[in-house]
Amino acid sequence: MSIEIMRIFIFIINLFFSFSLFAKQIDVCSSCDVKSLKIAIELAKSGDNILLKKGLYNESNIVITKSLTITGENDPIIDGGGLTYIFQVKADSVTISGLNLQNVQTSYSQDLAAIHISRSKYFIISNNTFTNIFFAILVEKSNHGEIFNNTISSSGTHEHNTGNGIHLWHCNNVVVHGNNIKGMRDGIYFEFVSKSKVYNNHSEKNLRYGLHFMFSNENEYYDNTFTNNGAGVAVMFSKYVKIYGNKFDKNWGTASYGLLLKEIYDAEIIDNLFIENTIGINAEGCTRINYKNNTFKGNGWAVKIAGACYLNKFSKNNFISNAFNLSYSGRMNENEFNSNFWDDYSGYDLDKDGIGDVAYRPVKLFSYIVNKTPETIVLLRSLFVDIINFSEKVSPVFTPDDLLDNTPLMKQIK
């Protein structure tokens, strides 16, 4: 019996011992036993925690090949100091959080990033601050990760020597949320990324795009804000995309778009706000897209439909004080504009059902002319233009006569 008890006792002690081994924590600070993060990583075993205490660490090219959790306490600063990566993650289940990463120089031959994740699963990058970096978070061929609550900022001046904020390539099932990105080339860049979610991010004053994705299917983008980016948001060559509850505003410039859609199939664009963009939505080669409950306010063009768009449905959208509500080229191609609110609709509603009794024509003659000869835009707001718009409204000759909103709403949708 006593042997039995002894065995159990030893087993329990063993268990404790192994458990403490498993959850080992290594502290790093200037007065600790371990003074450098690199050494800490060397000492650590897979599954260990490394706690980085307050201080400045001049370390770069930190390669992580074990499943580690690296946490910062009181914003420790890691200074890359030049032409290198700061972290290179090459293992699964790595967590990096609470760090202050800075100084990664622009390289013209390598995509140097503060955190570079390659062929890894279950990574978590959270609550970090990135300043003065080339790329902030660069993820390739990885999946099931989470990137959240990071603050990324850089003071880029030119597109060619500035990197992207969160750059994902060949990834899937990644969640990107609550990040604040400013002054990069592209705020969030996705290429060949699928089944991922992007929400609650704020992308502002980036040189090129606030959000840019290509060949990225089945992703969801919601509750993000894209403000004042050089060229707005551009999304291309993707299928089954859901974009809802986002705000696109002040993307103002000669080549700037609230949302540029190119070759997008089967998407849902719902409940978004487009405010003061040169072009709210520019759609080209888009098929089966459902635009619903969006509000377009104070844009140059609210919606511009270029060629090769089929089966797009616009319904229950608000169009308020845009210079042009719609610019349209090509044939109808079964695109529909129904039950929207147009602020310049001048029809009446005799039966008081909230739906105008006269169909609305969203394309003005001038908008049609500008589409054909862009130079004519210099006549914007000229009296002559008002007159021809009016006469065209009375008897349409040039604008496509089947481009109609048959059930225009009398009141704005809340």
Place this chain on the structure above:
Amino acid sequence: MFKIIKYSFYDLMRSRWSYIYFAFYLLLGFVLLFLNNSVSKAVITLMNVIIVLTPLIGTIFGVMFYYNSREFTELLLAQPLKRSTIFVGQYFGLAISLSLSLAFGLGIPFIVYGAFESSVIWNFSLLILVGVFLSFIFVALAFNIALSNENRIKGFGIAILMWLLLAVIYDGAFLISLMVFDDYPLDKFSLITSMLNPIDLSRILILLKLDISALLGYTGAVFQQFFGTSLGIISSLIVLSLWVVFPILRIVYKSKKKDF
């Protein structure tokens, strides 16, 4: 000359037309600001009004004032006064009174609504400046037409036609030529064409200041490059001034030769 300006000015005050004009702009300013909430939006709406109405009212007032004050003019001509003094004096009297009505009529509501505190103040000042220029230009043109035509109906007709020509038909022809010569580089052409017409020039000056320039695309970039520089601003102000100076010179010339 200042006496003549003064008399014409007081005459207009007495005839109450300047008050009505003033009251119209005052009301317009308040209503626009009330409906728009934001001062910058109101400036855009106001631009449409100024571009169209100021020339029209300047034209009509100019012709009307000349024909109405004909007897007074004849009386003045009997005095030992230079003809140019009389007509130019009358012209300035009218133009100044119209400009003051415009500036105060719109200025008061905007100041009440806090234009000084917002960044819009420069746009607004430009708007008023352009409005004043347009008043001066169109009153001068109207005086020219009235001087050349004894027949009032004909004078009125020509004046309205002139307004129509500059405000509407010019743009129409411009638009058509842009569409016809679509295949050629048109930015220089459109730049020059729009500089020649005071209404178009004013419209574009304001449009570019109101940040609609981004809408104008490539053409806009050309315009911005030109009008954005001090050279552009100065040359457009010179063009506007020339539109005032030449008609005045013609008033002087015509009035000297005219038989009364």
